[in-house]
Amino acid sequence: xxxxxxxxxxxxxxxxxxxxxxxxxxxxxxxxxxxxxxxxxxxxxxxxxxxxxxxxxxxxxxxxxxxxxxxxxxxxxxxxxxxxxxxxxxxxxxxxxxxxxxxxxxxxxxxxxxxxxxxxxxxxxxxxxxxxxxxxxxxxxxxxxxxxxxxxxxxxxxxxxxxxxxxxxxxxxxxxxxxxxxxxxxxxxxxxxxxxxxxxx
Amino acid sequence: xxxxxxxxxxxxxxxxxxxxxxxxxxxxxxxxxxxxxxxxxxxxxxxxxxxxxxxxxxxxxxxxxxxxxxxxxxxxxxxxxxxxxxxxxxxxxxxxxxxxxxxxxxxxxxxxxxxxxxxxxxxxxxxxxxxxxxxxxxxxxxxxxxxxxxxxxxxxxxxxxxxxxxxxxxxxxxxxxxxxxxxxxxxxxxxxxxxxxxxxxxxxxxxxxxxxxxxxxxxxxxxxxxxxxxxxxxxxxxxx
Numbered sequence: 001x002x003x004x005x006x007x008x009x010x011x012x013x014x015x016x017x018x019x020x021x022x023x024x025x026x027x028x029x030x031x032x033x034x035x036x037x038x039x040x041x042x043x044x045x046x047x048x049x050x051x052x053x054x055x056x057x058x059x060x061x062x063x064x065x066x067x068x069x070x071x072x073x074x075x076x077x078x079x080x081x082x083x084x085x086x087x088x089x090x091x092x093x094x095x096x097x098x099x100x101x102x103x104x105x106x107x108x109x110x111x112x113x114x115x116x117x118x119x120x121x122x123x124x125x126x127x128x129x130x131x132x133x134x135x136x137x138x139x140x141x142x143x144x145x146x147x148x149x150x151x152x153x154x155x156x157x158x159x160x161x162x163x164x165x166x167x168x169x170x171x172x173x174x175x176x177x178x179x180x181x182x183x184x185x186x187x188x189x190x191x192x193x194x195x196x197x198x199x200x201x
Numbered sequence: 202x203x204x205x206x207x208x209x210x211x212x213x214x215x216x217x218x219x220x221x222x223x224x225x226x227x228x229x230x231x232x233x234x235x236x237x238x239x240x241x242x243x244x245x246x247x248x249x250x251x252x253x254x255x256x257x258x259x260x261x262x263x264x265x266x267x268x269x270x271x272x273x274x275x276x277x278x279x280x281x282x283x284x285x286x287x288x289x290x291x292x293x294x295x296x297x298x299x300x301x302x303x304x305x306x307x308x309x310x311x312x313x314x315x316x317x318x319x320x321x322x323x324x325x326x327x328x329x330x331x332x333x334x335x336x337x338x339x340x341x342x343x344x345x346x347x348x349x350x351x352x353x354x355x356x357x358x359x360x361x362x363x364x365x366x367x368x369x370x371x372x373x374x375x376x377x378x379x380x381x382x383x384x385x386x387x388x389x390x391x392x393x394x395x396x397x398x399x400x401x402x403x404x405x406x407x408x409x410x411x412x413x414x415x416x417x418x419x420x421x422x423x424x425x426x427x428x429x430x431x432x433x434x435x436x437x438x439x440x441x
Contacts, residue, residue, distance in 0.1 A: 006289050
């Protein structure tokens with residue numbers, strides 16, 4: 001049963017509103033959502049690593065090495081579980097395919113880990129074949145600290161919390177592991193088109 | 202998580218642009234202080250819009266109270282602050298968020314820092330603290346632009362006792378007779394009003410992004426453990 005809200009018109013049914021997933025609304029500038037203070041990162045100490053499902057470190061890049069990797073431009077829609085969506089956000093980043101190029105794995109999942117113990121769990125199939133990047137630049141500039149300094153995973157087809165901030169590495173795993181946000185009430189996979197926001201969705 | 206039917210029991214004007222809605226929610230499972238809900242409005246042609254609002258009422262209260270600040274050119278907040286009235290119904294689901302919560306399960310000092318409508322989830326914590334007559338020292342630092350923007354003013358005055366304190370600071374103007382602080386919540390203010398890091402306080406910071414960034418950075422710079430500084434931010438969306 002649909003409940004009609006007496007007197008509610010809805011002012012924003014702009015052309016193209018059907019392009020965004022149910023329950024979302026469009027914004028022009030995406031806001032920030034983190035649960036703890038923004039860390040300051042010393043790029044001299046920063047690195048990003050890939051660990052395979054046996055626990056072996058199979059790749060590592062320093063900031064300078066990472067900056068030397070081939071980058072791609074992407075223009076993608078982002079959908080935040082807190083309801084806002086932005087169309088055509090422009091990013092420059094390294095494809096996750098590039099990071100996993102030399103890695104031989106049977107893992108089904110990847111855990112992106114970030115500064116301050118943030119983790120994000122994803123099926124490996126969701127981050128390969130051109131679906132995910134590690135962003136180095138946003139809208140022509142490097143990401144501001146509060147938007148995820150240095151390098152931010154970008155998995156635009158899932159809710160934006162899956163794009164964990166302040167990436168430090170990828171760990172491959174046979175097991176799915178609930179992430180920071182999932183442990184406090186958010187859905188495990190986070191498909192915006194199925195409105196998988198919260199536990200039980 | 203399923204949608205619940207909420208009936209407006211009462212609308213309470215808070216400021217020129219803010220209204221608290223007291224809601225009777227069928228099958229409300231209860232909430233923790235600091236959590237929020239999603240509200241869904243549906244137009245006659247089936248178009249619907251959703252937004253998130255923090256719960257202002259204390260856990261265990263009979264009604265769920267939301268405080269909504271009207272945003273110019275917003276879509277949902279003008280409806281909730283000027284159109285809706287007692288007896289109207291809306292859809293709601295929640296509670297949501299298990300991190301920005303104060304449970305009252307220990308007696309560590311608590312510092313609450315709110316900017317503008319960021320005070321709403323902190324009000325749930327203060328009310329919870331009062332309802333439990335909790336011995337943990339709790340301190341609210343509340344930053345607003347002008348005196349007329351203060352939410353819950355009379356109730357905040359009444360909540361002050363030997364375990365709870367409230368400090369307000371105005372960032373835009375200091376009217377004649379104003380005895381509170383003036384200016385932004387900066388490192389100096391926090392070093393005076395937040396407990397020192399050695400007391401292991403928990404901090405909850407909520408407000409617009411630049412406010413939260415500044416306060417959280419200042420707390421960390423003063424030596425507070427980042428893991429004890431919990432933040433909730435409102436983006437510059439104008440989306441409400």
